Amino acid sequence: MNSFERFCFRLLGDWVGKRRDKYAELRKDLVSARMKVPFEVYLSTAFFSSFLAGIIGAVVLGFITYAFNLPQMIIYRGAVPQFVFVLSQYSQIIGTILAVIVSFAVIAGVTYLVFLVYPNIVAGTRKRNIDATLPYAINYITAMSTAGIPPAEVFRQLGSSTIYGESATEARFIAMEIDLFGKDLIDAIRLISATTPSLRMKEFLQGAMGAISSGSDLTEYFRTKAEQYSLENRQTQKVFLDTLGLIAESYVTAMVAGPLFLIILQSIMSILSHQTQPFFLYIIIYMMIPFGSIMFVILISSMTPEQ
Numbered sequence: 001m002n003s004f005e006r007f008c009f010r011l012l013g014d015w016v017g018k019r020r021d022k023y024a025e026l027r028k029d030l031v032s033a034r035m036k037v038p039f040e041v042y043l044s045t046a047f048f049s050s051f052l053a054g055i056i057g058a059v060v061l062g063f064i065t066y067a068f069n070l071p072q073m074i075i076y077r078g079a080v081p082q083f084v085f086v087l088s089q090y091s092q093i094i095g096t097i098l099a100v101i102v103s104f105a106v107i108a109g110v111t112y113l114v115f116l117v118y119p120n121i122v123a124g125t126r127k128r129n130i131d132a133t134l135p136y137a138i139n140y141i142t143a144m145s146t147a148g149i150p151p152a153e154v155f156r157q158l159g160s161s162t163i164y165g166e167s168a169t170e171a172r173f174i175a176m177e178i179d180l181f182g183k184d185l186i187d188a189i190r191l192i193s194a195t196t197p198s199l200r201m202k203e204f205l206q207g208a209m210g211a212i213s214s215g216s217d218l219t220e221y222f223r224t225k226a227e228q229y230s231l232e233n234r235q236t237q238k239v240f241l242d243t244l245g246l247i248a249e250s251y252v253t254a255m256v257a258g259p260l261f262l263i264i265l266q267s268i269m270s271i272l273s274h275q276t277q278p279f280f281l282y283i284i285i286y287m288m289i290p291f292g293s294i295m296f297v298i299l300i301s302s303m304t305p306e307q
Contacts, residue, residue, distance in 0.1 A: 141222055
């Protein structure tokens with residue numbers, strides 16, 4: 001914890017602790033994300049940061065509204081009740097107050113929502129990384145198990161590796177449960193399998209726990225799962241490449257041929273109608289093409305398997 005988090009916890013820790021049951025999903029996401037922040041500290045920081053961001057945003061926007069007299073720029077030419085006409089004399093003050101209230105609610109709410117969603121995003125990123133590195137991690141522990149290394153030491157060695165990403169992190173937590181908290185291997189695996197965000201890792205750990213409990217050949221189990229996940233990885237890569245080809249064709253149609261056709265069509269229509277400001281043409285060039293390209297980049301980035 002840093003000093004700011006400690007301050008938030010001292011200020012709101014007792015109040016937040018009484019609301020643990022209302023944030024069960026957040027606590028689960030924090031554990032799955034392996035964030036090194038206790039739940040009470042994180043939620044206290046979320047509440048205080050949201051309030052602080054709302055205050056700062058409200059003061060800044062309120063000052064801008066009052067200094068530039070933004071309410072006076074709003075002109076309504078229709079009929080209004082008499083009391084509205086009377087209140088229009090105080091539009092600057094009323095508009096500033098409304099700007100402060102609305103900006104505080106929006107900024108504080110968005111900040112609070114970001115704090116709630118962030119652990120889930122981190123857990124999702126970890127899930128993709130675990131799924132991508134698990135087959136190679138299992139090959140690594142299969143080689144060690146074949147050499148006769150005990151299961152606990154196998155997970156300990158995997159956890160100390162730096163090339164297997166979040167799969168090594170999960171193994172590191174298994175080793176930590178054994179070395180620091182004195183749990184046996186089965187209990188440590190059970191705990192990590194219950195909190196890992198990856199269904200693949202959960203299935204693998206539960207199977208390993210069953211093999212250890214029943215006295216089965218753990219090396220053979222590792223070898224079988226390595227072959228299974230390697231095959232699934234190859235199938236996933238094939239599906240991704242096929243999908244990427246479809247997206248490429250869609251991009252050429254929607255963001256190259258389509259806009260080009262619209263630009264030519266709009267240019268001809270502008271010439272025939274003697275338009276000096278082809279507004280629709282500006283939308284195509286400065287909004288449709290850039291934002292459409294950005295959306296395709298985001299789509300491909302979100303679909304790309306972790307390296």
